[in-house]
Amino acid sequence: MSAAAAPAAEAPKKKGKMKGIVMTLVMALVFGGGGVGAGLYAAGAGLAGGHKEEAPVDPNMPQLVKKEGAEDHGAEHGEKKTLPMGFEVEKSPDPTKYKASYYTFEQPFTANLRDSDGFTQIGLGASTFYDQKVLDNLKENELPIRSAILMVMAQQDSFTISTPEGKLALQKGLKDAINETLKQRTGFGGIDNVYFTTMVVQ
Template sequence: MADATANAPAKKKGGAVKMVLLLVTGAGLAAGGFFGGKYFAESSMSPADEVLRLIEETNMQTADMGEDGPMKVSKEMPDEPVFVTQYFEFPEPLTTNLKGSSRFLQLGIGLSTQYDEAVLNNVQNHEMALRSDILAVLSTYTETDVEGTEGRDRLADELLKVVNRRLEKLEGFGGIESVFFPTFVMQ
């Protein structure tokens, strides 16, 4: 008899209770995940709006501090208009010989303005005349005139004057504020 009890399989105790607890816990976690996901997915605010809302709540809480803590003073934004810079790049580079040299200069030229699109439309409409004026100026420069950043800056200033002068003559208003060289090759 002693052998019969020693070889007998052990009874499982509380197996049904553990199974029920596991199922209830799993169902609770699944339901929590479902409703949490649904809550966050249905938020009508973009992430940026949500951050701004949280910042405003934080500011309201800290503004109520009074004597116990620092008071935050909100700054008003100035009502100055913001101007958008617009750019125009001549579709093809300009190539010319340098004065007194066998070398040539090839430039890509870009223009910028903060005025409306009418200025850039004027540039497009009179592109041929502007290219001619720019080439006339470029042909007066020597190798040493265009070397270095100072030489390029002087060239850009001269081209700015020439472009605005031509636009004023043709349209009554220049409006170009800067000249840029996206490409600058001297060979």
């Protein structure tokens, strides 16, 4: 009876020992794989001493215009900055390094307000830190840009547009509309800001 019991007692010990070895291997693979993944992420993000090569600048695309005497601290030609996980944010050029150029729309913009019989009329200008190509794109595409601006203006209501916050929101909406139209028509936006030269709300 004792001879039969001995092999039965050894079998669970072997199974327990094997389970421990398998668990150790699995843990090593998990931590090792995590370390490799973290290393690859760090190298891709430029955190681990790897130098990420910049894409060559397309000479046909608009280029930033440097101010005289401004130091070069790396290229800022991209309009977007990529964050981890693929998120992108708009990246505005540094106004202390780059020279702004201005464009004024000759004709004012007039649109009815959304919630009343009133209307608003604005004179508008735009600025860019990029070269003459962006200003040329504005001139060549003024008709679709005017249409996009009027669409944004027609969405305004008389109360909101009368407040400072409403005017700032309108300014941002107009900038976004111009950039979106330019991107659709030319593949590049480049407008940094818009400015009201006149504004009448009635």
